[in-house]
Each structure stands twice: as structure tokens, then as C-alpha cells.
Amino acid sequence: MTAEARQRRRIVADGLGVGLATGAYGLSFGAISVASGLDVAQTCALSLLVFTGASQFAFVGAIAAGGSPLSAAAAAFLLGSRNALYGIRLAPLLGWRGLRRTAAAHLVIDESTAMSVLRSTRDEARLGFLSTGLAVFALWNLATLIGAVVGNQLGDPRDYGLDAAVGAAFLALLWPRLREPGTAIPAAVSAVAAATLVPYSGPGVPILAAGVVAVVIGLVTTPPGAPKDGDPVVETQ
């Protein structure tokens, strides 16, 4: 096997691993959604059509708390907005256009983004994005259906340590990026901001706040007229 084939196989295996650890959380989502008053079809529709975990948990959380379906949708929007930020980073990397880009957009989530932005070539970025995105999509939806039908009988994913697995996966994805110049401090500030907000906000808001931190630090620390990172860009203003 060539080194390239080995690397491709490793990217797909990593994607499937993340899909397994993350997808299993669909069990929790399915069980919580039904307990919140949605039926099985509505629960599965959320996983199939919304397909961004934090937004889905926010939606059923709002319904469980007695909120209107419109306020539930608003909570889902708020948390889903970070996927737009991911898309901005992914678009030039994946290089898809038209219908293919529109379809691929459905798979833009925390995990698929993280598994593709650190790849060095477009081919590897696409492979990481698709293997992770499709694995999470398939397993998340399957697990949602099972969780919605059987409830909590399969036990809590935490009993198998899967909550810790998801944290470790994000840490492993962050790790190599911390060595790039100018990333350690924004990462630390974002982490502190997220931790500070955890006691005062619902799930997902701390993550969104970190996105805002990134935007502010990025804008403040870009010198006027600076060239793009690593590129000899001719200014055209």
C-alpha cells in the first residue's frame, strides 16, 4: 500500500471513529425528544432535516420547558448560526460548487468541519469532511430512531465514557493547530469565555460566544493592509 493510500485509509477510519462516538449521542437525543413531548416521527425529522445536535437539543428543550414551536425554532437558529462560520472556512477548502455545494452544506457540523480544516490538501479535506459527515449522519439518525423508540433502556452513553470520547476528539483536533503562530492565545481566551458562560446560559451559547471572540480577535489583530496568511497577495482595493 502506498503512503497516500495509507493516509486516506487513516482519514476515513478517524472519521468513522468520530461518527461512532458522536452518533451514539443520538440515543440520548431520541429519548429526550420523546420525553419532551415530540412523537417518533417528529424526533426523527429533527435529526434528518435539522442535523446539528446543539440546535436539536435546544429545540426539544424549549418545547419541554413549555415554549412555543416558534420560540423553539428561534433557539435552534441561534445555535445553528455557528455553522455559517464553519461554512466560510470550508468553502474554499472543499472547492465544491452548485448543487454539490448545496447538498454538502447539510453535513456542515462541528465534527465534519474539525476533521477537514486541518488537512493539507483539498482531496484530504474532502475525504475527512465526507467520511466524518456521512458517518455522523448515518449513525446519528439511526441512534435517534432507536432512542425515540426504546427510550433510555439501552443506558446512558456516559456509562460507556462516550461523553469523554467526544471531548477527547475535539482536543485531538485542536492539538496540532495550537502550534500555529497566533492561535494559542485566541484558543485560551475562547476557552475561558466559554467556561465563564456555562453557568449562565443554555447549551450551545458558550460555543457561539467563542465564535464571537474569534471574530473580534481576528478583526482587532489584523494590521490594515496585511497580506493573507502565507500568501503573497497583491492588494486590490
Place this chain on the structure above:
Amino acid sequence: METTTLWTGILLAALGCWLFKVVGMSVPKQVLERPAVSRVANLIPVALLAALVVVQVFAGDRELVLDARVLAAVYAVIALILRAPFLVVVFGAAGVAAAARLVS
């Protein structure tokens, strides 16, 4: 009636969340080439990953908690320093957390 509005909420949530994804993916190349946008776009995954790590490791129900996940994170850091493969880091951390909960 109530079922209908619940379905409306679900479809609205689906449409809105998908539009966010599509809009992000459709930002024109010229905009992305601006230095400030490029710098922000590079920082966003780093910032969000850092926040996701903190939330996954320390967040409870509206509180910060220290539990088996912290031990798993310590294992993950050691495994990463030793350059362990990704899946060894991820599922090893699950094993550490599961074992810690079993004995506690």
C-alpha cells in the same frame, strides 16, 4: 392544531439551520480573500474547538463540574504528547472515563 404548529416549528428550524450552512458555504471568494476575513476564518475553528473541549470536559447542567471526564482529558493530553493515533486518543479516553465511573 397543536401538532400542526409543532411540525411548522420543526420545518422552520430545519430550513433556518440549513440556510445558515448554505450561506456560509456561499460567501464569495473575493470576500474570503480580504485579510481580516481570512484571519477570522482561520481563527474560528480554533476558537470553537477550544470552547467545545471546555464544554465537553467541564460543563454540567448550567454549572462547571469536575468528574471522570477530567481524568479522560488528562489521559488524552498524555496520549497526544506521545503522538498516539487519533482513535487511541478518543476511545482510550472513553475507556478511562467508563473505568473511573465504574470504581467511583
